Amino acid sequence: MADANHWNERYDTIGSTQVSWFETDPVVSLELFDLIGVSPEDPVIDIGGGASVLVDALIARGHRDVTVLDVADRALAVARARIGATTAVEWVAADLLDWRPDRRRRVWHDRAVMHFLVEDTDLDRYVDRLQAAVEPDGFVVVGVFAEDGPETCSALPVRRWSIADLTAFLADEVGVDVIESRRHVHHTPAGHPQPFTWVAGRRTGSRASL
Numbered sequence: 001m002a003d004a005n006h007w008n009e010r011y012d013t014i015g016s017t018q019v020s021w022f023e024t025d026p027v028v029s030l031e032l033f034d035l036i037g038v039s040p041e042d043p044v045i046d047i048g049g050g051a052s053v054l055v056d057a058l059i060a061r062g063h064r065d066v067t068v069l070d071v072a073d074r075a076l077a078v079a080r081a082r083i084g085a086t087t088a089v090e091w092v093a094a095d096l097l098d099w100r101p102d103r104r105r106r107v108w109h110d111r112a113v114m115h116f117l118v119e120d121t122d123l124d125r126y127v128d129r130l131q132a133a134v135e136p137d138g139f140v141v142v143g144v145f146a147e148d149g150p151e152t153c154s155a156l157p158v159r160r161w162s163i164a165d166l167t168a169f170l171a172d173e174v175g176v177d178v179i180e181s182r183r184h185v186h187h188t189p190a191g192h193p194q195p196f197t198w199v200a201g202r203r204t205g206s207r208a209s210l
């Protein structure tokens with residue numbers, strides 16, 4: 001269960017462009033979207049999107065159905081103020097593990113959220129939410145700390161993933177055919193390197209628990 005107060009406090013006290021995960025340009029996400037064939041017509045959900053500028057980049061590319069979900073309502077408020085009034089974005093303040101999607105999206109994007117799920121039971125719930133939220137042949141793009149990445153993020157423990165482990169997890173537990181994977185080193189605003197594992201693919205629709 002995520003602590004909304006913890007996350008709101010991080011955004012409030014550090015600032016949305018100074019938090020360790022801030023990036024000015026979501027290059028890896030957009031590159032992977034292009035390589036796996038995401039198009040502007042595809043509804044996207046950015047899981048734990050916070051105040052990320054991915055939503056800005058997607059709108060600039062012509063996306064007209066983007067959902068940003070985050071437990072930190074104050075991070076969403078920052079992004080919402082930046083973007084302004086638009087029907088192209090739905091803002092959802094919720095814990096993803098409790099969230100009940102009202103419709104399926106075509107693309108699930110998660111940068112630096114799944115790695116907070118260190119308990120197997122929470123990972124099970126994550127898989128359950130993903131399967132409920134994404135079309136049976138939809139796209140899945142996930143970026144988490146790599147096996148040699150930091151052991152904590154935002155003062156919380158994380159589970160670190162190799163490309164092989166994340167690929168196997170998404171294939172076996174979600175039914176995702178991985179199309180592309182990457183190691184990418186993010187540099188925090190303070191200049192510290194953080195190796196990430198990125199995996200992008202497509203649900204095969206082959207699992208019984210669709």
Ligand SMILES: C[S@@+](CC[C@H](N)C(=O)[O-])C[C@H]1O[C@@H](n2cnc3c(N)ncnc32)[C@H](O)[C@@H]1O
Nearest residue numbers: 002007048049050052070071072095096111112
């Ligand atoms: C490390 S930050 C990454 C933010 C964003 N994805 C980015 O790349 O800039 C993790 C984000 O996930 C959110 N978060 C953490 N656990 C969550 C949960 N269980 N449900 C929804 N949001 C969560 C936090 O509030 C925070 O905005």
